[in-house]
Amino acid sequence: MNVAVPGLAALLRDHAWLAQAHVQAEGAVLVLNREGADALCRLGKSAFVQALALPEAPHVVRLLDEAQAKQGVDVAALLREPLPRSPIMVAEHDADDARIIELRVPLDLAHFPGHFATAPVVPGAVQVAWALNLAASRLGTGERCHSMEALKFQQLLRPGAPVTLTLRADRTRGKLHFSYRHGDANYSSGRLIWSAAHE
Numbered sequence: 447m448n449v450a451v452p453g454l455a456a457l458l459r460d461h462a463w464l465a466q467a468h469v470q471a472e473g474a475v476l477v478l479n480r481e482g483a484d485a486l487c488r489l490g491k492s493a494f495v496q497a498l499a500l501p502e503a504p505h506v507v508r509l510l511d512e513a514q515a516k517q518g519v520d521v522a523a524l525l526r527e528p529l530p531r532s533p534i535m536v537a538e539h540d541a542d543d544a545r546i547i548e549l550r551v552p553l554d555l556a557h558f559p560g561h562f563a564t565a566p567v568v569p570g571a572v573q574v575a576w577a578l579n580l581a582a583s584r585l586g587t588g589e590r591c592h593s594m595e596a597l598k599f600q601q602l603l604r605p606g607a608p609v610t611l612t613l614r615a616d617r618t619r620g621k622l623h624f625s626y627r628h629g630d631a632n633y634s635s636g637r638l639i640w641s642a643a644h645e
Contacts (some may be wrong), residue, residue, distance in 0.1 A: 454500065461498060465512050468521040473506030475524050477515040484552060490564040509553040513605050517614060529560035533576055536608070544614040545584050549576075550551045559639075564627040568603040573634050577613060577624035585615045587622050588640030595621070597636035609633060 451469050458467030458474065463482030465551040468475040478486060486494045486509065495507055508524045514534065533549040540546070551568055558566035574591065603626065605607060614623040616637075625635035 454502070454504070457500060458498065463494075463498075466515055466519070468519055469504065470521055471526065472509070472522070473525045474504040474521055475508045475510060475521045476604070477510045477512060477514065478518070483511065483553065486606070487566065487604045490562070490566050491554070491558065492563060509605075511550070511553055513550070518574075529554050531556045531582050532579075533609075544612050545581070545612045547580060547613070549603055549609050549611055551603060551607045555605065558605065566605050570597075570634065572601075572639065573603065573626060574624075574636075577611065577622065577626075578638060578640070580611065581613045581615065581622050581624070585613060585622075587615050588620075591638045591640060593639045595637040595639065597634075599634045600627065600632045601634075603633045 451466065451471060454474070455467055455469040456474065458464055458469065461467075463478060463485050464476055465479040465482075466477035468477075473606065478480075485497065489497060491507075491509065494505055506525050510519065510524075526595055530552045534552055535551055536548040538545065538547040555566070555568065557569055557572050561567060561569045574594070578587075578589060578591055581587045605627065608624050609628045612623075612625045612627070615621075620639055622638040623636075627632035
């Protein structure tokens with residue numbers, strides 16, 4: 447059954463999980479409210495889209511949170527872009543000898559379908575890669591990790607989660623200390639022994 451774009455947009459806009467819906471012939475950009483983000487965490491993207499109970503699902507569906515939507519939604523551009531592989535930068539500052547970076551996990555992170563399609567979480571390897579990449583550009587540490595110490599993954603980091611990444615470089619020992627936290631939630635932490643990018 448074919449549904450005209452205006453009709454599909456109206457169906458989506460009325461859904462309890464959505465704050466906004468932008469539909470073009472190429473696909474849809476959906477802005478999830480808090481209830482929608484919770485449903486995404488429970489279901490995963492594919493089941494989330496199925497649960498919208500549309501007569502015909504858009505060919506391409508991109509998901510945004512309300513904070514991203516406040517910056518404006520370029521629907522055509524988003525539908526052409528690949529899924530994000532990096533966190534959303536919110537703010538950052540220095541505190542003593544550490545760099546504090548406020549992040550949000552994208553709802554549409556490229557890694558979610560493989561980890562896992564029905565219960566999306568940020569893989570541990572991705573959390574380590576984010577810490578290495580962000581530290582390299584800010585603290586001048588190595589871009590690659592030679593080995594890891596005291597690595598702990600304590601809680602699942604889910605779509606849309608706000609998180610504070612703390613980075614501290616121990617240059618004498620060549621170690622990068624990192625931790626992902628938010629409020630009382632401790633997501634992960636560890637020490638990464640870096641090597642230079644050319645090694």
